[in-house]
Amino acid sequence: MDFSKVTAIVTGGASGLGEATVRHIAKNGGRAVIFDLNEERAQQVMADFSEGQVSYLGTDVTNALNVEENVKKAVGQLGHVNLLVNCAGIGTPGKVVSKGKPLALERFEQVIQVNLIGSFNVLRAVAAAEQGERGVIISTASVAAFEGQIGQAAYSASKGGIVSMTLPIAREFARDGIRVMAIAPGLMKTPMFDGLPESAIASLSATVPFPTRLGHPAEYAKLVESIVENPLLNGEVIRLDGAIRMQPK
Numbered sequence: 001m002d003f004s005k006v007t008a009i010v011t012g013g014a015s016g017l018g019e020a021t022v023r024h025i026a027k028n029g030g031r032a033v034i035f036d037l038n039e040e041r042a043q044q045v046m047a048d049f050s051e052g053q054v055s056y057l058g059t060d061v062t063n064a065l066n067v068e069e070n071v072k073k074a075v076g077q078l079g080h081v082n083l084l085v086n087c088a089g090i091g092t093p094g095k096v097v098s099k100g101k102p103l104a105l106e107r108f109e110q111v112i113q114v115n116l117i118g119s120f121n122v123l124r125a126v127a128a129a130e131q132g133e134r135g136v137i138i139s140t141a142s143v144a145a146f147e148g149q150i151g152q153a154a155y156s157a158s159k160g161g162i163v164s165m166t167l168p169i170a171r172e173f174a175r176d177g178i179r180v181m182a183i184a185p186g187l188m189k190t191p192m193f194d195g196l197p198e199s200a201i202a203s204l205s206a207t208v209p210f211p212t213r214l215g216h217p218a219e220y221a222k223l224v225e226s227i228v229e230n231p232l233l234n235g236e237v238i239r240l241d242g243a244i245r246m247q248p249k
Contacts, residue, residue: 001136003225006030007078009071011061011088011122014041016190017140018087020217021224025083026053028225033074035059035067035122036088061088061118071125082135084126085224086119089140089158091192093151108154115158120165127173134177136228139166141184141237147246159184163237170235179234181227186241189214208242215240 006025012018013034019041022032026049034042034056042056055077057070075081092111094103119139126137141162148156162182170180187204193214196204205213223240227233 001082001134001228001231003228004029006032006083006228007081008032008083008085009035009074009081009122009126010085011035011059011118013085013087014038014045014056016087016192017185017188017217017220018085019045020221021085021087022054023048024218024221024225030083031078033057033077035061035070035074061122062113064121067121068125071122071129075129081126081130083228084123084135084137086122086137086139088118088122089115091155094154095151096153103153108157111154112158112161115155116161119162123169127176127178130178135179137169137173137178137180138224138227139180139182141166141182143184143186143239143241143244143246145184145237149246150249166237167235174234179227179231181233181235182237183220183223183227184237184239184241185215185220186239186244186246187214188220188240189216207247208244211242213242215242 008025010018010022010032013022014036022034022045025032032054036042037058037060039058046054046056057073059070060066090111092107094107096103123137139162142159144152144156145159145163166180166182173180187208193201220240
């Protein structure tokens with residue numbers, strides 16, 4: 001598929017990896033609809049492009065009805081959707097037992113609900129709306145799916161679920177010419193790191209073999225482009241991590 005002809009829905013498209021993806025799509029001639037709850041940030045992204053290139057629909061990815069309605073609206077705006085990129089996610093840490101007390105179940109459930117169920121929620125609605133339309137679905141996993149650290153039980157479980165569902169969904173959608181992929185980023189310079197001092201960022205960067213730095217969201221967006229344009233990439237999870245292997249803590 002020609003990347004300049006992309007008509008996409010990007011969840012979490014108002015910041016971080018999603019924002020970089022939206023910008024990359026628009027800069028290369030495609031169009032994107034941002035699914036996010038942060039309207040202010042989404043408006044800032046939209047302001048950098050001509051009318052119609054980037055639009056916004058306030059979306060709670062955990063809400064089935066909201067997602068289904070907004071997918072229909074996005075299809076109406078774009079004519080059709082040939083790319084979905086799931087970037088919406090949270091990373092609230094928490095040990096299973098801390099100071100003798102078990103982790104509140106709601107905290108575990110929230111991470112699973114947003115990261116895993118939210119990704120599936122949008123994926124199922126887009127696939128149903130565009131059944132028979134050739135396209136690509138890309139969800140965001142994490143290296144934590146493979147080497148989760150202490151305190152990442154919920155996050156790792158949510159991202160592991162994305163890894164595990166990629167192949168069976170790719171097999172199912174093969175009949176429709178829809179490819180299904182996932183990207184597993186390592187340490188990426190997203191808003192999650194904005195509050196950290198430079199010394200902490202330098203320490204984290206030193207754990208990446210090469211290049212010894214945090215990844216840039218634009219590099220994620222470039223991988224999205226590569227997946228879209230390479231028709232043989234399907235049913236796989238690609239690590240984007242500079243060869244990092246996370247330590248226990």
